[in-house]
Amino acid sequence: MEFKNDLGKPWKFEEGDFTVVRSAMWSPPGCHPVGCGVKIYVDKDGVIDHVEGDENNPITKGRLCVRCLALKDYVYNPSRVIYPMKRDPKDRGKHDKWERITWDEAYALIKEKRDYFRDTYGPECMAVFSGTGRSGGILVADMAQAVLGTPNACYTQSGYACYQPRSMSCSHVLGAYYPELDYAGGLQNTYDNPTYRVPDVIVCWGKMPLASNGDGLFGHAVIDLMKRGSKLIMVDPRVNWLCTRADVHVRLRPGTDTAMAMAWLSVIINEDLYDHQFVEYWCYGFNEFVARINDPEMGMTPEKAAEICEVPVEDIYAAARLYASGVSSIAWGLAFDQNQNGNQAAHCVLALMAICGNVDVPGGQIIAEIDAAPGFEEGKKMEVNLDKADAGADGNAAEDAARPQRRIGWDAMDPELRAKTIGYAEYPLYVDNIRNAQSDMMWDAVVSGKPYQIRMGWIQSTNLLAPSCCAQPQGWYEGLKNLEWCMATDCFITPTIEAFGDLILPLASCAEKDDVVMTHYAGSPVTLAACNKAVDVGEVKSDITILIELGEYLGSDALKNEKGERMFKDEDDFLTQRRAKPTGMPFEDLRDIVVFQRGVNYRKYETGLLRPDRVPGFLTPTGRVELWSTAYAQYGEDPLPYYREPAFSPHTNPALAEKYPYIFTTGARNYASFHSEHRQIAVLRELHPDPIIEIHPDDAARENIANGQWVEVSNDYGRAKFKAVVSVIVKPGTVQMDHGWWFPERQADDDSRDEIIPVGEIATFNDEVLDVAMNGTEIRAAHVHSDHADEPGLYGVWISNVNDMVPNHYNSHLGYGGPYKCNCCAIKPLKESYDTDMRLVAEKFDI
Template identity: 30%
Template structure:
């Protein structure tokens, strides 16, 4: 598998003790191979003087491969080795201006650079797909071979048969990659459908593009509802920062109450007024029953509903069929508890609701679930009021113009129009989507403008790769997987591997070898963000305006190249050079910087610039209840209780129409939904969406992360485990109707006795700690083997897939 690779050791620095730096000006250094878990002894620590170290600026990429969330200062020792990292105090990370803290992932960043699993050279397959037999080749050979094959497939089958498979929101793919696709002529950007996009689109369908349920003035909020947000584990400037643990505790001191709706009692939930351990996949039933109580008990805002709700009377009549007595046996939550929670939502004001991936993009009726959550906030009068949803303080103006930073025009107008588009009234190339993530009609510019994330059309990755097997509506012929592992990213890796074997052409670019590489025709080595200088970010704060660029910390390992450069290289080879700065990325960066007044050379030399605010301007109180503007894009200028945007329109599979009013379908396998399956598989399995010690399925091979997260764990209630003779720390066999995995039991009383919960992505080994990687297929530890991949079960609007199933368990004797 790893021909052409070299192994290198790294074990220097003690990031977990990084707080000492702020106090002493010194950095702790841990002696090599001293590991508490291995030796039972504390590591030897010596202090080093950081004044002797060179400091360079970068953007941390430990929450995603192209994010500009946390600005970091990277310390290189006198030998030029990167040994320490801390947050840049003037960049407004995490706690705000002056904060140096980083999360566990951020403190491990050095180990990505010195990771012994790095891919160093381009490689070409010489064996059968799946065998993992490769030989080293040159970049010129790889780019030439890839470009020639893409041109051949375009000429023979049409440009739409080429797709780009994306990881999470990632600018080098979503902007540069999309630009390449559009010029090539294909709309098939294959998005995961496991993303914030799903949540956002549902909100915009119901309360519009400018409204929000999350309270941006938490100090004024009296009730916070945390619905499916895994705030303890997600990335620091997205969900963890939005979860606002320290701000929440400050608000609790001033009387804030909060409700936590999650199947597992994570740390923040222990501080909740009410914990609601809803069965995974049944959030939609809970939301419908809460709407029922709010309306039946007259706990809604009459003035708001009469003035600003479209079809409220129809919604009120519709939800009569969903009382708590209906929802209780589905959700596992008692009628009394559902009623209690609904009454709190209807009487404690102002209320804010933060809802997350488990509710929105990981259940097959996620769209309606999220719409219902938004309607709860709306009909109770909690939109755009102090302490309610939205209504954030207005920031002072930027001190220099950052309008072009991180904005690469994707040349959407280059997508070709065809007869099918014209006949159906669709925007160019929408008829060529292999698996529309959202309905084709929704992906027209005038409606797609609702969505803040995308300008260009998208296909759903799982459905798209299945086209290779089904031929419907046409089979993809070529796929580029960029910075993602398809055998861990989506449901049913066995099915994905079968498609990759059958696919005409598959190529990969990544920093480390992942299992899908075994099926590739070419594997390209990506350098880390710390080995190039390609990304600019900015931040405007009350204290001032900040702009920074990645300063190159080390030369690219081996022959690795920037993720951004591959699109330029292929574009030049295919004759698109004029649209790609003739292969010179610096020209793009100069265009982004031009309005700021800074030059690229100046910024690279300094790393970052912070301009302090001296005009005395401070965040200003917003105007409230500005409903005409908030709802202006919605039909009749109102919240869509009766949804006239999607009602009666074709779904994304085009095998039915979408409804006007919320519906509940439930998980493909559920205790209440499929009792006949539950007889053999009596427990519910689900997994965490994000984890503080990994990024989805990556970073399991970094020692700092893996030593705290060694074995593929599954949380299980001790009472449940003991029924099956399973002790804490035992290996378990977990079987669903779709596959089986083995994982290690971790006793946890804060989880329902009918639920077990794991984490995906255990394929990476950790050489330094001697920890193995685990197979992605049956018998390994990839939880996606357990889930349903039936296309007809995916959400009909935004393609979300169920992340829950029924399982049976036993002690693993293998």
């Protein structure tokens, strides 16, 4: 049977009573930049009637996830903020003290505060805090450095344990940016393009892309590829649904990924399964690398790894041999970031990709093509200083070259001021790579006031208390109470904004603004797509509009061009200059075609397209994939990989393991929400109404826990409540908990407040300050005294706050990573039920 479709329709067309706008989705609401095709049906009153998937999109082909399907319920949600509002700082926490103001008043207030704090205490006393996934989130450095004039942009996750640790390794070990599963997204006719071949083997390692769509990878492409013959290897402690379709599933102990990767390398090297030609021509330090893998003490064998990872040794051999048996592609995820040993795990996985010849081949790992250096001429040799701006940045050449939407303010900033970035002295690589304050050092600063007090804050598209990101949110909560003034940009009042916000600027959602969706933030040859504005709502503005307007209002020089005029005329001009660039067309033209497929030049290391000087090779000091990493060595890290046991494992700390006998892991994704968002979208909340913990039946029996019963988990840092799902998908002794939970239908007002911790005082918890020397690194763990776990108010943000049990400062030598996925806890059953009342949710939030 044939059906009607809208193939070939223009970006805007009429159908019956509706104007249909074809668009590509990003955020808000939060999501990663896939650019899923939508058709937004707008009625005669300019209101969204419904949303459908756009079959014109070459990748999604009309498919759509639940969050886009429910877009209407987000856009018109009764609790959405659509006007600027302010509140007296003395009324923080009180939901009924917000008053509506105009944008002009809002900008004037920001200027008054910014000027006061800058002139009285120095611009560094201001900080902009951001979250993940959002189109505005990647503008945080610009908001801080270009708009406000402070160096302190901060994504509050301990060790920036999300994507950046991998990015850093990509830049320094591989010398190319972000090797991703090749799903033919950038090729005409995708899977049927003659240049393409389906991967023989796909590996999902610490990643479940069907739900996460990490950084723009359309997760269900994995299903498309499996139907076309790709085999699947899953490396994951849990048996998620995708694992049940895998040819090999390695259920490793949380936090032991480096051991596993080293073991695969041991098999592949010693059984001579690697690509000799690629190693000989394009790798540096292979002999030293092999010597480390085979080293009796610091190296790894499959047998040793089987013991460490607690898996059958046959699984390791099977996985490694299958991986090396053809063209293979690894989709690698947060397990590489949320680990103190993550920089080594990443080093190893990049080595696997390289020595097996899978880098930049069809069906392998696609990487970004970068621009030639300014002044490059064909046929002429040129000298390029990789440390400087030609390649894009200080010490982060490959990532900056691949993501040409430059961070506007960092380079323009006075070097003395830049040097004041929190954490710069302790973690220079981190700060230089990301242009952010190091998050654990920022936690210290807000809690203790050292090296200086943060006085003005900007909560920019983050719900950091909820949280998905920060560790020890109690500490953030107590510390950020010391902010003298705080502004926020978001679509809803979150617990974070309710707690600290004195001004909120309402953000435009994806349906209400123009934008360009960049897969991997432009660092991958897949697509660039137009988010086309469909409707107006209240007085909302987009992040980009705020950047331009507020930047001008505050007199930012970094946002002026050489003539002293506005660098960006308006939102569409910003998009043309900064985001649509690789398409070679202005935004208006991209709008017409909606999706631009970037095309892929494979084997760029042979043709010079990975380097601005166009010399064949990779963008590293040696020009090769640095299996022996010169950058790691330069920054004081071991240039070769090694395994390090997780800090909270039974092997590292047996006494702790007795108190807290369950290994806990977090971060598994859900279709129903993007981290802490969507809690107030009733149709989505209905899919997954309560925060859950997965417990093996043996453990449930021992602890006397029934399926569906509520439990409390705890450790030295905090406690939280979850609803038990008794299931064999976790191994005995390991549990998995949801993150990012707050309950917008609950009470807002914080009417039970503990004593405010005076600035400079590091408090203790349970009379114990944990100062531990571990592997030569001193761990400082400052706890906050107050236990907020049963506190009413702030929309129940302390009831099921798993990150409360995760401490700061358990980072790698380079300042990355945190123990979100390999920690420990105790569990006790509760008599009370905290089940969500869906009728209450529907009552409050149905449109």
